[in-house]
Amino acid sequence: MKPWLPLLLAVLYCAKPVEDPVPLVLIHGIKGSLLEDAEGQTAWLSGREAMGWKHYRLSLPTEWKGEEQKRDGLRATGILKEVYVVPFLIGEKVYGPFIKGADKLDRPFYTFAYDWRRDNIENLRLFTAFLKEVSEKNRNAKVQVVAHSMGGLITRAALAENPELFHSVVFAGVPFSGGLGFLPDMHAGEPVGRNERILSPEVYFTFPSVYTLFQEGSSRIYESGKELPINLYNADDWAKYKLGLFSLELVSPSQAAHLRMCLKRGKEFRRLASLPVSKNIPVYVVLSKSTPTLATVERNGPKSVRGYDFESRPREPGDGRVREVDAFPPGLKAETLYIDKVHSELLNDTAVMDLVRKTGEKK
Secondary structure, eight states, X not given: OOTTXXXXXXXXXXXXXXXXXXXXXXXXXXXXXEEEOTTOOEEEOOHHHHHXXXXXXXXXXXXXXXXXXXXXXXXXXXXXXXXXXXXXXXXXXXXXXXXXXXXXXXXXXXXXXXXXXXXXXXXXXXXXXXXXXXXXXXXXXXXXXXXXXXXXXXXXXXXXXXXXXXXXXXXXXXXXXXXGGGHHHHHHOOOBTTBSSTXXXXXXXXXXXXXXXXXXXXXXXXXXXXXXXXXXXXXXXXXXXXXXXXXGTOOOHHHHHHHHHHHHHHHHHHHHTTSOOSSOOOEEEEEOOSEEEOOOEEETXXXXXXXXXXSSSOXXXXXXXXXXXXXXXXXXXXXXXXXXXXXXXXXXXXXXXHHHHHHTSOO
């Protein structure tokens, strides 16, 4: 035997094996994925839609078979990286900067794209299956998840159901306590660039997912100095107080049945997203308090749009969509990182990538 062989064997025996890196998954928020039709044509979102040159019907069918909504033929094909109305000049980078930074990490990186219009219980099941697949591809490794906005609600529900899949979670701009900032979109529509039709109230009404962005309890809707007893998970209250599509007097019996199903599924999803988590998973919250954010609404106020004033009442610190106080996950201890950016840009900060890098180490 060579005299150096025992020493070499001892070194090899004592050497600590190199651990596999923690896989990273990004899940986007509402409106955060590309939607394409069967021919591969983009329905959401390119510069053509933003300019109003091309208009796809994004409304989902309002028919349900049991608790599954009928499909419309569009499918999510990837996370939205950037949208430019004027090429390379006027637009929004969306998730592009974060994805570019994550691609440079020496770790397996995956993005989960889902149809953000559809029922979030359905999206939860798809996301859980995706996490299991990622874990299996990486020798049953636990996964670090970065979750933005509505994707954070889906992640919170998945965390409660399958905590064994998670290494850690970074939540960014998640409306855990409700996002009243999304109510104007449902009531008055949301212009996208120069396109005022693509996300009209009639279109938003058909999306089950948007109803999960609210919370039961205080309505935060006032009239003559008193808070109205509106329950946003009660279809009768939408009709009584003429919210959303009801303000246009356009709701048929079949649409009313659709709304009741959306609210039923939304309420159940909210319950799933607030269940206790049985394991101690490291949690980090990225949020902002730099932008005045809708906190309350005035019915029949001076700047009302079909009966509701979304502008006159005082605003509170937040990211422009979600108030600071609403962005903390229920039942979880979390470290916080404040970013001086608006809701759509929370992940596009080098401090967030530094956080992901530091907290994604094997434990």
